[in-house]
Amino acid sequence: QVQLQESGPGLVKPSETLSLTCTVSGGSVSSGSSYWSWIRQPPGKGLEWIGYINYNGITNYNPSLKSRVTISVDTSKNQFSLKLTSVTAADTAMYYCARGVSYWGQGTLVTVSS
Amino acid sequence: EIVLTQSPGTLSLSPGERATLSCRASQNINNNYLAWHQQKPGQAPRLLILGASSRATGIPDRFSGSGSGTDFTLTISRLEPEDFAVYYCQQYGSSTYTFGQGTKLEIK
Numbered sequence: 001q002v003q004l005q006e007s008g009p010g011l012v013k014p015s016e017t018l019s020l021t022c023t024v025s026g027g028s029v030s031s032g033s034s035y036w037s038w039i040r041q042p043p044g045k046g047l048e049w050i051g052y053i054n055y056n057g058i059t060n061y062n063p064s065l066k067s068r069v070t071i072s073v074d075t076s077k078n079q080f081s082l083k084l085t086s087v088t089a090a091d092t093a094m095y096y097c098a099r100g101v102s103y104w105g106q107g108t109l110v111t112v113s114s
Numbered sequence: 115e116i117v118l119t120q121s122p123g124t125l126s127l128s129p130g131e132r133a134t135l136s137c138r139a140s141q142n143i144n145n146n147y148l149a150w151h152q153q154k155p156g157q158a159p160r161l162l163i164l165g166a167s168s169r170a171t172g173i174p175d176r177f178s179g180s181g182s183g184t185d186f187t188l189t190i191s192r193l194e195p196e197d198f199a200v201y202y203c204q205q206y207g208s209s210t211y212t213f214g215q216g217t218k219l220e221i222k
Contacts, residue, residue, distance in 0.1 A: 037211070047151075047159065047202055047213040060209045063115060096158055101149040101206055102170065104158040 002027040004097050004105035012091075012112050018084040022097030022105060023077070030055060030075045035100050038071060038082045040093040041107075048093075053080055087112045116141055116205050118214035126222040133190040135217045137203035142183050147207035150179055150188045153216075154199045162201075163188065195221075 008020035022036070029036060038050040051061035053071045061069045065084070073080040084091060094107040117140040127133055137148065146166040151159035161170040163179035166186055176191045190197055198221050203214040 035206075039213075046216045047153075047204075049204075049211040049213060052211070062210060101151075101164055101204060102161050104160070107158050 002099055002103045004099065004103060006095060006097050006105045006108040008095075008108060008110070010109060010111060012087055012110060013114050014088055014112055015086055018082070018087050018091060018110055018112070020082045020095055020097075020108065020110070021079050022081070023079050024099070025078070027099065028075075029073050029078050029080055036071075036073065036080045037098045037100075039096045039098060039104075040091075041096070042090075042093045050082065050084075050095075089113065115210055116143065116208055116212050118203050118205060118212055120201075120203060120214035120217045122217060123215075124218045124220060126220050127193055128222045129193050129195055131193050133188075133193055133197070133219060135188040135190075135201055135219070137181075137186045137188070137214050139184040139186075139205060143186075143205045144207035146182050146186075147205060148179075148181070148186050149204045149206065150177075151202045151204060152197075152199050153202065159202060190219075193219075 003025045005023045012018045035052045035054045037052040051071050053059045068085045070083045092112045094109050096107045097105045119138045121136045148166045150163040153159040167179045178189045180187050200216045200218050202216050
């Protein structure tokens with residue numbers, strides 16, 4: 001059973017970079033056909049797909065966030081990461097990592113505030 | 115980008131009733147790569163259906179998915195108290211994934 005756990009700062013200042021890590025257990029980030037995603041949910045709102053990195057290191061991002069997002073993988077630690085630059089209050093959300101559509105982490109709340 | 119439109123926005127039903135939730139795509143979804151997720155307050159979403167009609171592991175058979183192309187449906191045959199939640203459809207057939215805006219299923 002694949003399990004995912006998000007980690008990172010819960011508070012980020014405006015204009016700074018949000019950095020989160022997802023640690024995977026029960027599976028390998030380099031396993032064939034796997035797609036590793038980040039999704040976010042502002043308080044009281046719906047889900048927004050941020051992007052993914054696949055087993056070949058290919059990335060795809062939400063066009064509305066593409067200029068600010070980088071997703072990378074660290075196979076030695078069995079982790080993948082999210083960086084979102086130049087954050088504003090609109091980036092305040094619960095951030096989830098997921099494998100494909102099947103497995104979700106519990107989420108981590110990130111607040112953007114000075 | 116494929117836009118998913120879910121209807122209704124809110125559905126008010128009683129336990130034991132049948133629920134029908136709709137998800138319409140702005141263009142064909144390749145291979146019917148359409149998933150349904152359930153989210154309860156304070157919890158992460160949980161996968162119910164993938165590939166438009168395949169139940170995920172451990173999902174009760176009162177949940178069923180159908181449809182193809184641009185029109186998809188999630189049906190809950192007889193509502194249990196624990197089924198009242200928000201439901202999202204998600205397409206993963208294109209290089210950029212998208213979610214619908216959600217349908218809230220509430221107790222009448």
